[in-house]
Amino acid sequence: MNKWIIFVTFVVMSFGFVSGCTQQQTPPISTNTITIKNSAFIPSNITITAGQNVTWLNEDSIPHQVKGENGLFLSDALNNGQSFTYWFNTTGTYNYICNIHPFMKGTIIVK
Ligand SMILES: [Cu+2]
Numbered sequence: 819m820n821k822w823i824i825f826v827t828f829v830v831m832s833f834g835f836v837s838g839c840t841q842q843q844t845p846p847i848s849t850n851t852i853t854i855k856n857s858a859f860i861p862s863n864i865t866i867t868a869g870q871n872v873t874w875l876n877e878d879s880i881p882h883q884v885k886g887e888n889g890l891f892l893s894d895a896l897n898n899g900q901s902f903t904y905w906f907n908t909t910g911t912y913n914y915i916c917n918i919h920p921f922m923k924g925t926i927i928v929k
Pocket of ligand 1: 857881882883916917918919922
């Protein structure tokens with residue numbers, strides 16, 4: 819009986835350990851980072867290779883929200899220190915803005 823309880827406890831703990839690991843997945847490795855600072859995307863124009871991703875990192879003191887042209891992608895409102903990553907698998911020119919401050923503009927060229 820005691821062995822059975824120990825076994826069940828072990829299984830439950832193992833399961834908790836595994837699910838704990840899956841919840842602590844590290845963010846995907848970013849190949850290209852655009853910093854948001856002083857209400858601007860830096861750099862505002864970048865060229866990447868198809869299949870790469872872009873991460874926008876908000877280092878500004880106010881929230882920003884990245885929005886692709888034609889609604890291709892839309893981040894949450896990013897507070898300071900938060901980031902958004904999008905994969906570009908198809909070549910083309912992608913314009914985007916900040917949904918909160920539409921005067922903030924950028925372009926990603928995917929080759
Ligand atoms: Cu903004």
